[in-house]
Amino acid sequence: xxxxxxxxxxxxxxxxxxxxxxxxxxxxxxxxxxxxxxxxxxxxxxxxxxxxxxxxxxxxxxxxxxxxxxxxxxxxxxxxxxxxxxxxxxxxxxxxxxxxxxxxxxxxxxxxxxxxxxxxxxxxxxxxxxxxxxxxxxxxxxxxxxxxxxxxxxxxxxxxxxxxxxxxxxxxxxxxxxxxxxxxxxxxxxxxxxxxxxxxxxxxxxxxxxxxxxxxxxxxxxxxxxxxxxxxxxxxxxx
Ligand code: PXP
Numbered sequence: 001x002x003x004x005x006x007x008x009x010x011x012x013x014x015x016x017x018x019x020x021x022x023x024x025x026x027x028x029x030x031x032x033x034x035x036x037x038x039x040x041x042x043x044x045x046x047x048x049x050x051x052x053x054x055x056x057x058x059x060x061x062x063x064x065x066x067x068x069x070x071x072x073x074x075x076x077x078x079x080x081x082x083x084x085x086x087x088x089x090x091x092x093x094x095x096x097x098x099x100x101x102x103x104x105x106x107x108x109x110x111x112x113x114x115x116x117x118x119x120x121x122x123x124x125x126x127x128x129x130x131x132x133x134x135x136x137x138x139x140x141x142x143x144x145x146x147x148x149x150x151x152x153x154x155x156x157x158x159x160x161x162x163x164x165x166x167x168x169x170x171x172x173x174x175x176x177x178x179x180x181x182x183x184x185x186x187x188x189x190x191x192x193x194x195x196x197x198x199x200x201x202x203x204x205x206x207x208x209x210x211x212x213x214x215x216x217x218x219x220x221x222x223x224x225x226x227x228x229x230x231x232x233x234x235x236x237x238x239x
Pocket of ligand 1: 043
């Protein structure tokens, strides 16, 4: 049975739009766990555009399932991870101007550097997941660097236009899963998955965990909207 891990970055994105205190990703994480999430994910970006150091610290104290810290493979983040000790670190590429993580980590081109980061984290007892494109070369490089898990980037599948392209991207993911299995890696997947495009993954039972954020936050805003308006209307009507 696969597991769902919920990324709470976009709850923090809404908070940061007003630089205020709500909505709090901590509360969202607690609710996600109560609702069945088996892991909480947050990405501490170098520019702190959504999750900040306080969120990470308090999530470490309050998450009861498994805290997965996404981060760039840079010295500052390694230092923070060694101090916070998340249950898992996922190394992702990071560009300042991107809207969200674009493409997987180019492990094949940065083997030496990624290898050192994996080694520092693993020797502190923190397992490492590498977020890679569904490519054989990247998966083999992830193995070579001593990664415990590969998270396969599903963005191209999610953004595919039309059935033909979606099928061919899904086929690439299936082949990548096979390579990862043969390499003895554990497998998760994520990026751009939603309530429709996730259904196809029933065909790949080897994927142990799905990392999903945006579609859940987007749905929460819509399905919770009427209730939130009703509560405010009742307050105002009582004047
Ligand atoms: N996995 C990784 C490595 C990511 O960077 C993200 C986006 O923050 C996700 C999964 C979740 O993607 P989405 O928000 O599109 O569900």
